[in-house]
Amino acid sequence: MPHQPIFEQVEGPVLVSACLLGIRCRYDGRSRTRRWILKLPHIIPVPVCPEQLGGLPTPRPAAHLVGGDGRAVARGRATVSTASGEDVTRCFLSGAGYACKIARILGVRYAILKEGSPSCGTHRVWVRNESQEGLGVTAAMLLRLGICLMNEDGLMI
Ligand code: SF4
Known part of the structure; x- marks a missing residue:
């Protein structure tokens, strides 16, 4: 487990x-298993995969953001696309919505x-073929709910 004090909170x-x-x-x-998450003493982990919740199959084509990060997608100013050009924005927004619903419940x-x-x-997220600073679609919508977000290394936003 990474020695990040944030996880103790x-x-x-x-x-x-x-x-x-x-x-x-x-x-x-x-x-991308991180077994130590299951060992955090004070949490009840709730596993959520927004892309599956949005109706996408597994495995599925990799997707990237187009025109902005997840905040821009949530505002209708950017999209999500597969490498072959299929627009999967609706699935990403739907899955993010379900993740928010679970969080609220x-x-x-x-x-x-x-x-x-x-x-x-x-x-960090991939916008077209470039890794840029930014949020994914679900992360952006959870942040709007006031949820404290961190990545698997304990970096918080
Ligand atoms: S959508 Fe999130 S939970 Fe699902 S595979 Fe991708 S990173 Fe993991």
């Missing part, structure tokens, strides 16, 4: 990117999210 039900909890929900059908105050994802990224 986290308590209660915590929304966690499902791929970080060993669920094989990534676009390539794999996970459970009274979630914290989320630990997978960095770099067009849904879950908290500090």
Whole structure:
């Protein structure tokens, strides 16, 4: 487990990117397991994969943001696309909406999210083929709810 004091402050039900909890929900059908999250003493991890919740299959084509980060997508000023040009914005927004609904039902105050994802990224995302500072679509919508976001390395926003 990374020695990040921030994780000691986290308590209660915590929304966690499902791929970080060993669920094989990534676009390539794999996970990015961080077992230590399950060992945090004061949390109830709630696994959520917004892309699956939005109706996308697993595995699925990788997607990237177009025209801005997740905040811009949530405002209708940017989109999400696969490499072949399929517009999957609606699925990303739908999944983000469900993640927010789950957070509200459970009274979630914290989320630990997978960095770099067009849904879950908290500090960096791929806009076309460039890694840029920004938020994924779900991260942006959770932040609007006032949820404290951090990535798997404890970087907080
Ligand atoms: S949408 Fe989030 S939870 Fe789902 S695979 Fe991507 S990073 Fe993991």
